[in-house]
Amino acid sequence: MNEIACMSGVELLMDYLEGVVPEDVRAGLDAHVAGCPRCAAFVASYLATPRILRDATAATLPADVEASLRAFLRARTTAFRSRH
């Protein structure tokens, strides 16, 4: 098998992580990353990205928004029912 360059390894990273690359490609990627500190560092930051953005964008439902939702649904579902 041809030696994997960083660029083609990066292209395959998601498929690799989801277990959908063929076994020989997987072995080639493992071998490349094991010998390439740049790719090892890249993979670490690639894996951290979803977690960092998940934590940074986690909103909680404010009480007033919840109260408005209740009032809205009470009014609109009653109206919908009376028409159907």
Next chain:
Amino acid sequence: MVVPTPEPSDEQLAARAAAGDDSAFEAIVRRYQGRVFRLACRLTTDTDAPDVLQDTFLQVYKHLASFRGDSQFRTWLYRIASNAALMHRRARARRPAEPLDVFLPRFDTNGRHVATPTELQVASRADELLDRKVLAAKARDVVSRLPDLYRDAFVLRDLEELSTEDVAQTLGVAPATVRQRVHRARLMLRGYLSDLVGVKP
């Protein structure tokens, strides 16, 4: 002895709600309101999220009769919420999007990473290196700058943590398409985090 009643499944609640049981519909709302609101914030803005939340549950109520037990209720609900979010995004005048391609990783002519290991790693420490509030604002902003298709896939897969299969079902595309879109989004966002802490991706 009190025997605890097992929580009804989403699908059981949906069937009862469709048959006219309002308490079952309320239970669905209570179970999912927090998640739908969080999703709405991630797919639109803080300003639009309350409306997306309301629209979503009203649509759910109106279409309960057409929900078929052969798909997962949660996937069906997320599909309604994603569509409601899309309607709100379209209604807003869009500012010209600055492409995020500049944050993609750089390679030399041999296909090797240009940046050093230290530079390549730094994005994973963005949450330690940046003020929480600053990061929260920047994160919201950059997710909103993703092209629509990437944004939906990335938000559902990586922020709401649905499986690739469930995202594919929610968006009505193939799992391979989801993987490709999420991957592209991750690459751009990773580079963005790196840039945010002052290191070229």
